[in-house]
Amino acid sequence: MSVRELVVLGTASQVPTRERNHHGCLLRWDGEGILFDPGEGTQRQMIRAGLSAHDLNRLCVTHFHGDHSLGLAGVIQRINLDRVPHPVTAHYPASGQEYFRRLRYATAYHEAVGVTEEPVAEDGTLAVTPAYTLEARRLSHPVESFGYRLTEPERRHMVPERLAAYGIAGPDVGRLSRESVLRTAEHGTVHVDQVSEVRRGQRFAFVMDTRLCGGAEALAEGCDLLVTESTFLDEDAPLAQRHGHLTAGQAARLAAAAGVRHLVLTHFSQRYTEPAAFERQARAAGFGGELTVARDLQRVPVPKHLR
Numbered sequence: 593m594s595v596r597e598l599v600v601l602g603t604a605s606q607v608p609t610r611e612r613n614h615h616g617c618l619l620r621w622d623g624e625g626i627l628f629d630p631g632e633g634t635q636r637q638m639i640r641a642g643l644s645a646h647d648l649n650r651l652c653v654t655h656f657h658g659d660h661s662l663g664l665a666g667v668i669q670r671i672n673l674d675r676v677p678h679p680v681t682a683h684y685p686a687s688g689q690e691y692f693r694r695l696r697y698a699t700a701y702h703e704a705v706g707v708t709e710e711p712v713a714e715d716g717t718l719a720v721t722p723a724y725t726l727e728a729r730r731l732s733h734p735v736e737s738f739g740y741r742l743t744e745p746e747r748r749h750m751v752p753e754r755l756a757a758y759g760i761a762g763p764d765v766g767r768l769s770r771e772s773v774l775r776t777a778e779h780g781t782v783h784v785d786q787v788s789e790v791r792r793g794q795r796f797a798f799v800m801d802t803r804l805c806g807g808a809e810a811l812a813e814g815c816d817l818l819v820t821e822s823t824f825l826d827e828d829a830p831l832a833q834r835h836g837h838l839t840a841g842q843a844a845r846l847a848a849a850a851g852v853r854h855l856v857l858t859h860f861s862q863r864y865t866e867p868a869a870f871e872r873q874a875r876a877a878g879f880g881g882e883l884t885v886a887r888d889l890q891r892v893p894v895p896k897h898l899r
Contacts, residue, residue, distance in 0.1 A: 594622040596794070596894035598819060598856065600886045601630075601637040605823050606659050607862040613637050613888050614659045615859050617819060619796060621742065621894075622723050624649040627667065628740065628798050628819075634663030635670055641889050645674040650719075650726075651707075653684035654800045655737035656691040665698040672704045679708060683718055683728070685736045686711035712738050715807070724793075729811050731802035733836040739800065739811045744793030751789060758782050791897055800859060803836050804846060812850035816895045819886075820846065821859035826873050844874035847881070853895050855879055858886040 597620050602613030614631025618638070625647040627634075638644070648671060653661050661684075671680055684692050689711055696707070710718065712728045719726040724742045731737040750765060758779050760768060768774040772784045797811040799820040812818050823837040832839050838846070840857060847855040857870050864870075867885045874883055884892055 595620050596622065598796075598817065598892040598894070599641050599643065600856075600858065600888060600890045600892065601634055601641060603858045603860055603886045603888055604631075604659065605821075605859045605861050606657075608633070608659075609862050611888065612860065612862075614663065615800070616663060617798075617858070618643060618647070619742070619798075620647070621796075624723065626650045626652060626726075626742070628652050629654055629660040629800060630663035630667050631659045632662040635666040637889070638667075645670045645676050648676065648680055649678065651680065651682040651684075652726075652740050652798070653682070653688075653692070654731070654739060654798070655685060655733060655735050656688035657735065657801065660800065661691065661695060664692070664695040668696050668707060669699075669701045671707065672701060675704050680705065681708045681710055681719070683710050683712055683726075683740070685738055686713040687736045727811075729807035731799065731807045732805040733801045733803070737801055739798055739802065739807060741795070741797040741811045741815075743795050746793050747791050748784060748788045749791040754786065754788070758786070794894055794897060796894060799846075801836060802838065803833060804838065804842055808846060809850065812846055812852055815847075815850065815852045816898075817854045817856065817892070818847055818850070818852045819856045819858060822857035822870055822874075823859050823861050825864060825869055826877075840870040840873035841877035844877035844879035844883075848877070848879045852879075852881055854882040854884070854892070856884045856886050856892055 599618040601616035604612035608614050613633045616630045616634040619626045715729050727741045728738040774782045795815045796817045797815045799808050820843045822840045822843045824832040824839045826839045826841040870885045
């Protein structure tokens with residue numbers, strides 16, 4: 593059975609606290625693992641969450657501030673120490689190539705695994721697989737930053753009631769799915785679109801360290817699960833704007849306008865000690881979908897497909 597869930601590894605922003613590790617999260621998607629923004633301490637948080645280097649297929653870094661990237665050195669060395677047998681690809685802003693190389697080779701180690709570097713220089717598609725398309729969009733932050741979006745391909749879903757109406761069952765269902773047409777004695781030729789409907793693919797986005805901008809809006813559009821920074825509360829909006837961040841209310845309005853089904857708020861400033869305040873402000877801003885104020889080591893399932 594496929595698993596699609598977000599594993600929260602850290603929820604702090606620039607300064608970690610006793611309860612919050614530096615930022616980081618892993619998206620589990622049908623046997624693949626995509627690690628986003630591994631801040632300092634990510635390797636240990638993975639162990640606490642029951643994850644290993646073998647769970648990693650991609651590393652996606654939004655930008656090269658320390659709370660989003662200092663964990664890269666340990667994670668990459670662990671990938672090599674454990675001799676991960678499958679390809680691992682790293683995506684990160686091309687302007688930070690020097691920082692990535694410094695982190696990759698921060699200390700001496702035996703490089704047993706070839707991590708493929710695919711720096712991001714502009715908006716667009718980064719990878720297309722049978723399970724998803726991975727895209728990047730530029731965000732608004734003092735250093736170059738990109739957010740990421742994963743979209744599952746559309747697929748046809750057989751409707752049991754329609755199949756029954758045409759008397760189609762058993763092996764004939766698979767035959768119709770493969771060949772698109774099925775000749776029946778009672779109903780003649782039945783086309784697949786008569787007994788099925790197109791099911792929209794699930795959508796996930798990761799929006800971190802940004803002001804409100806077109807890139808954030810494009811990433812969030814129609815998402816089933818949106819993970820976004822919420823560094824500040826609304827009363828500190830001028831501070832958020834100056835440093836290139838979102839408030840809880842801004843993140844909620846972004847999600848509401850985009851039709852997001854489940855919003856995960858994370859990346860909280862150490863100045864705040866009451867998580868419930870983020871939820872109150874997000875609700876006051878008009879977001880009515882499912883809402884999670886993230887905690888370290890929390891697991892958040894991707895919402896089920898819409899029918």
